[in-house]
Amino acid sequence: MAPMGIRLSPLGVAVFCLLGLGVLYHLYSGFLAGRFSLFGLGGEPGSGAARPAPAADGGTVDLRELLAVSVLAAARGGEEVRRVRESNALHEKSKGKTREGADEKMTSGDVLSNRKMFYLLKTAFPSVQINTEEHVDAADQEVILWDHNIPEDILREITTPKEVPAESVTVWIDPLDATQEYTEDLRNYVTTMVCVAVNGKPVLGVIHKPFSEYTAWAMVGGGSNVKARTSYNEKTPRIVVSRSHSGMVKQVALQTFGNQTTIIPAGGAGYKVLALLDVPDKSQEKADLYIHVTYIKKWDICAGNAILKALGGQMTTLRGEEISYTGSDGVEGGLLASIKMNHQALVRKLPDLEKIGHN
Numbered sequence: 001m002a003p004m005g006i007r008l009s010p011l012g013v014a015v016f017c018l019l020g021l022g023v024l025y026h027l028y029s030g031f032l033a034g035r036f037s038l039f040g041l042g043g044e045p046g047s048g049a050a051r052p053a054p055a056a057d058g059g060t061v062d063l064r065e066l067l068a069v070s071v072l073a074a075a076r077g078g079e080e081v082r083r084v085r086e087s088n089a090l091h092e093k094s095k096g097k098t099r100e101g102a103d104e105k106m107t108s109g110d111v112l113s114n115r116k117m118f119y120l121l122k123t124a125f126p127s128v129q130i131n132t133e134e135h136v137d138a139a140d141q142e143v144i145l146w147d148h149n150i151p152e153d154i155l156r157e158i159t160t161p162k163e164v165p166a167e168s169v170t171v172w173i174d175p176l177d178a179t180q181e182y183t184e185d186l187r188n189y190v191t192t193m194v195c196v197a198v199n200g201k202p203v204l205g206v207i208h209k210p211f212s213e214y215t216a217w218a219m220v221g222g223g224s225n226v227k228a229r230t231s232y233n234e235k236t237p238r239i240v241v242s243r244s245h246s247g248m249v250k251q252v253a254l255q256t257f258g259n260q261t262t263i264i265p266a267g268g269a270g271y272k273v274l275a276l277l278d279v280p281d282k283s284q285e286k287a288d289l290y291i292h293v294t295y296i297k298k299w300d301i302c303a304g305n306a307i308l309k310a311l312g313g314q315m316t317t318l319r320g321e322e323i324s325y326t327g328s329d330g331v332e333g334g335l336l337a338s339i340k341m342n343h344q345a346l347v348r349k350l351p352d353l354e355k356i357g358h359n
């Protein structure tokens, strides 16, 4: 007999215990951990407290938080890129040669931007795989803390957290796209980029222009701060192509679309994707298609691929194959990027890369 005459039936006690166990399981499976980090309980803004360590199994990450950190990382990296350019202390080096024999350049802008971007993302999300264009010097670590602030425009577009398993995530960083043009002081082509792939599919993309301080971001199935233009010329498209790794791209473009087609040579894969979109930056040229025929790396293209995909466009190899953003760094089959067009019809028009000898 319980106090005050309340009788506890054995069945009631059993149901109560089962409910209690259910609640404990829910807590243990990380539900609250995700919510706590979302509301900043993992570290008060500016307190210097790091995000709580992930669960032993890697736990989950919130893609909305990852987007906020990616936008911040692209901007912080961009500050380094600008500072180095303005101080004129580029310390230009060659990392080696491309397959076509061009110098693969690296500058202090690439190295310092890489350090900021990598450590900002790594400190906020220690359990995710990060692939970056430049070597990360472990002896030169920097703990850069995220203040857990999610910018207003992201909160407005993406109204709920999006949790995914940490082990499904691959982050790709390009700390300075268009390094060749950076060394030539062609500042408008330069971008910093972050991309997040989930199970190899590009899901988040950030492209930042350090010299005009414009940032485009998008999440597939989430939202974006950039959109497609209202119309594109599919018949005689203006085609944006590489100015420093062009290979046979002009011949391919003219052969496919005829001599009336305008070719726009430009630096940077990030810049060329922005050329397809409705970007307010006045110095940004506009094009209808982006074609690349030589070898290229995943950090150069993943952010653009994610943004195009989020806005209903596509980036594929020239044969129309999807690109998987896990595993190896390189992409062999060239690139075709389009939006508001019949992408597969464009693929059918293009000649086979093998037949044109790759470059």
Ligand SMILES: Nc1ncnc2c1ncn2[C@@H]1O[C@H](COP(=O)(O)O)[C@@H](OP(=O)(O)O)[C@H]1O
Residues within 6 Å of the ligand: 098, 099, 100, 133, 174, 176, 177, 178, 179, 180, 241, 242, 243, 244, 245, 246, 266, 267, 268, 269, 294, 295, 296, 297, 300
């Ligand atoms: N054939 C090739 N081999 C290696 N990297 C290439 C390449 N073609 C393009 N890229 C890289 O892709 C990015 C865009 O190229 P482009 O400006 O020629 O369109 C540049 O990145 P980085 O500047 O980050 O090195 C460039 O180095």
Ligand SMILES: [Mg+2]
Residues within 6 Å of the ligand: 133, 174, 176, 177, 178, 299, 300
């Ligand atoms: Mg690059």
